């Protein structure tokens with residue numbers, strides 16, 4: 001949903017910044033790599049210590065690089081298969097760091113086995129949701145479904161809740177309840193999305209296989 005409705009807005013806002021980076025001689029790949037390094041640093045330095053506010057501030061500063069890199073590549077007319085591969089692969093690394101950092105908190109000083117398990121589920125299910133699309137497309141299917149909770153939703157729900165929960169350390173009472181609520185929402189939403197994508201791939205695969213059986217290559221329909 002965000003990918004559909006918010007992308008156009010962020011493209012307009014970020015285009016001048018992307019153009020500036022191009023004029024400075026920065027490459028899209030450098031932005032992809034720097035953005036991922038920044039997100040990983042923010043998540044793995046701050047989250048395991050329960051510094052949710054500052055961790056989220058650092059991550060937010062870097063996570064938009066994921067919209068800037070593609071914007072730069074398109075402005076340069078240099079959108080490439082390598083760029084698409086690098087972008088998606090490093091998305092998985094960044095997601096792993098965000099939910100990994102939260103997992104380390106709940107496994108350590110946050111000391112909550114249930115939320116630790118929910119966070120691991122968010123991490124694993126998010127990666128599998130992305131995999132379903134990549135694998136489906138790699139076997140030649142359109143995978144015409146995005147599902148309830150795509151990556152943008154997973155990030156926005158988790159990061160907004162994390163940032164606000166971090167205000168608990170500055171004396172705002174009860175606000176830390178937002179993070180567990182968000183994690184449960186992302187976990188359930190990812191499970192639903194996974195089912196939506198698997199069902200779609202199953203239908204598309206059955207249709208494609210049936211089409212191949214009725215019309216053999218170079219032959220007439222039986």
Ligand SMILES: CCCCCCCC/C=C\CCCCCCCC(=O)OC[C@H](COP(=O)(O)O[C@@H]1[C@H](O)[C@H](OP(=O)(O)O)[C@@H](O)[C@H](O)[C@H]1O)OC(=O)CCCCCCC/C=C\CCCCCCCC
Pocket residue numbers: 002003004006007010056057060063064066067087088089091126129130131133134149150151152155156159160163164167
């Ligand atoms: C006092 C309060 C403290 C508050 C602290 C700050 C709060 C932080 C708030 C928000 C931060 C949100 C940032 C989220 C930005 C997300 C940007 C992003 O990375 O989007 C990427 C996404 C997809 O790009 P790709 O095509 O490269 O990705 C593909 C896709 O992800 C596939 O995913 P999947 O299959 O898993 O579903 C992958 O398969 C594929 O491999 C991958 O390549 O881009 C978009 O979707 C575009 C839309 C971006 C929308 C961003 C919306 C941000 C909106 C609101 C921010 C709210 C701010 C509220 C702050 C309140 C503070 C007072």
Ligand SMILES: Nc1ccn([C@@H]2O[C@H](COP(=O)(O)O)[C@@H](O)[C@H]2O)c(=O)n1
Pocket residue numbers: 028029030032066067068069070071073074078079080081082083084085086087
């Ligand atoms: N280093 C990069 C990064 C991205 N691309 C291209 O942009 C597409 C992704 O666009 P986003 O707006 O989602 O970042 C990607 O599929 C590539 O075509 C690139 O070429 N080099």
Ligand SMILES: [Mg+2]
Pocket residue numbers: 065066067068069070087
């Ligand atoms: Mg990108």
Ligand SMILES: [Mg+2]
Pocket residue numbers: 066087088091
């Ligand atoms: Mg990306």
